Amino acid sequence: MSSTTINQAPALPQNGQKVDLRTWIAVGAGMLGAFMAVLDIQITNASLKDILGSLSATQEEGSWISTAYLVAEIIVIPLTALLTRVFGARRYMMGTTALFLLFSTLCGAAWNLESMIVFRMAQGFTGGALIPMAFTLVMLKLPPSKRAAGMAIFGLTATLAPSMGPTLGGYLSEIYGWPSIFYINWVPGLLLIAGVAYGLDAEKTKWGDLLKTDWLGIGFMALGLGCLTIFLEEGNSKDWFDSGFIITFAALALTGLLGWIVTSATRANPFVNLALYGQRNFLVATALSAVFGMALYGSSFLLPLYLGQIAGYSPMQIGEVIMWAGLPQLFIMPFVAKLSGKVDNRILCSFGLLMFGVSCLMNAYMDATTGYDQLLASQVVRSLGQPFVMLTLSNFAMQGIAPKDMASASSLFNMTRNLGGSIGIALLATSLSQREHFHSQRLGEAVNSFAPAAQERIAALTQSFISKGYEAVMAGEQALKAIDGIVRRESYVMAYNDGFFIVSAILLACIPVLWMSDKVKSPGGGGGAH
Structure with a gap:
């Protein structure tokens, strides 16, 4: 089986080649899909209390609503290259979006917790593919001179959606009820289907590729990534290795991941090319992408929790605070895209990591009275840094990647960022529990x-x-x-501060690691990135 991606050994557009409206519509539709898929990871967070009340479920049981989506999404992302080869980009994107809309509707109509978990898993499996597909379309459909603009739009989907999720979810739940957070997907979903149907050519279905696929490797991958996500998502609530459940899933995750690596190394044509991790720039970029995912999703986890628990904010009020980490990026990202073709991307990424780290450090000195006014500055600083990181890491990851490996590179890059998000939330949830207990004892x-x-x-x-x-x-x-009550409140405030300090320290520590990569510029500005 060939390891080619969307087309067999596709001929990439040449630098300076004009991009027609049809291609831009296809790329834009892909971005809409990525935004929708990332948004749905966290859109339930602000409405979880209402959902659990309606489904008669406890808080611990309700954690599976998010876990089910994440497990399915993380499994399907590495499969995207294979499924695109088999069905073609146009047919696959339209089909998976149609199924995503169906399962979104069923989520809104769920009658108990079990049905919600099943539909959320199906929703994640159909929506997760849309994230790497958007990235791949940028690389395969746009000439080098336009890729910085395409990556800028993709970067917005990855950084805006986590900021917009709680905001949009809070507004919709309060005004129309929690099922509306699932029904709203029909608007971007239908636009996506129409855009892809118009913008992409139909391709021949290659059913034979399914017969020649490394199904053993896929089985190991699904076992490893699925169990690893469950281990990370449920570990804190079950006291980690004090729980037989967690020990079992840790062992299964290790078995699956090792099996995936071995089968990939011994197969001539694995379903996704793990050998890409052997390229220095790709390895550094994906490692930093994991850290960026940890910080992005981790900060989006900590701040709403603090505002709800300590400040007593409603979901709508929380959304109004968090949106300031997203909205300014709409204006900053085009500037970063232009700059990325003229300035060494290591400098730009270092600046972004510094700003992101400083914004978390600003949040590490909160007290029980901290609210909207005090948090505004840190949110704006965060929105200034995130575009510099997201866009430049994409450039590093795709430098020198052969056309036949672009779908694999896209899948691995996006998978690693999502895994980083799960690791970050698990790390911070555990830190929050342990540090609250520590501070409570010291204050006591x-x-x-x-x-x-x-x-x-x-x-x-x-x-x-x-x-x-x-x-x-x-x-x-x-x-x-x-x-x-005052002691417990202050203990939690100090624990939240510790969490933000941890994120800040990790982000700042990544700056020297970044300089292990080669110099890269976006090709649109005359650099030799791709």
Whole structure:
């Protein structure tokens, strides 16, 4: 089986070649699909409470609503190159989008938790392919001089969607009810189908490629990535290796991933080319893509949680804060695209990592009164840095990739970013639990009945409750409860600060790693990236 991608050994457009409207419509439709697929990862977060109430499910059970989507999405991304070869880009994108819309509708009509999990998994499996397909269309349909613009649009889908997910989900749930967050997919979905039908040529179906496919490798890949995602998503809630469930999935993940690597190395034509990790620029770019995914999804996980738990914000109010990490990127990304053809991308990416890291460091000094006004500056700084990272990492990853390997490179690059997101959320959820416990113990040692400051505070609170009509004994108990509540609140605030500090430290530590890659410029500006 040949390892070619969307076309057999496709002839890439030449530099300076004019791009017709039809091609731009196809690329734009692909971007719409990627945005929709990434958006649906987190759009349920703001509405989860309403969904769980409607389905009579607990918070722990509800975590599987997101996990099911992520597991299916992470499995289908590496399969995209194979499925595109078999069905052709046009037929595959239209078919998988139609199924995505069907399963989105069924999610909105789910009657219990089990049905919701099944439909979310099917939704992830059909929607996940749209992410690497958008990336691949940019590389195969646009000439080098236009790829920076295409990558800029793709970068927006990857960074805007996590910021817009909670915002859009919160608004839709509050105004129209939670099923609307799934039904809204019909608008971009139908536009995508129309755009792809018009913009891409039909290709012959190659059923024979399915017979020659490395199904053992696919089985190992699905086992490894699926179990790894479940391990990461559910580990914190089940106390990691204290749980037999988690130990089992860790072992299955290790078995699957090792099996995938071995079968890929021993097959002449694996379904996705893992040997691309042997290219230095691709390895550095995908490693940093994982870190970027960790920071992107991790910060999108921490901030809404803080605003809901500590500041008491509604989903709509949370969305209004988070959108400032997304909206300015619409204006910054075109500037970054132009700059990427004139300036060494290592400099641009370093600047982006620095800004992203600084924005997280700004969030590492929050207190219980921090809200919209105090967070605005850090969100704007974050929106300034993210486009520089996303666009330049795409350039690094695709430098020197042969046309036949572009779909594999796209799949691996996007898979790694999503895996990084799962790792980041797992790391930060665990850190939040452990650091809250640590700070609660430290504060509890200082706030005790023998400390003069604590005695004064308890006495003042007791008098306050007595003045409100409480009896003396009851007032004393209420005062102690209030003190305990303050200690827990401050412990959580300090734990959230620690989480943002961890993300900041990792981002800043990646800057020296970036300089292990070769110098790259987008070819549109005269550099030799591709």
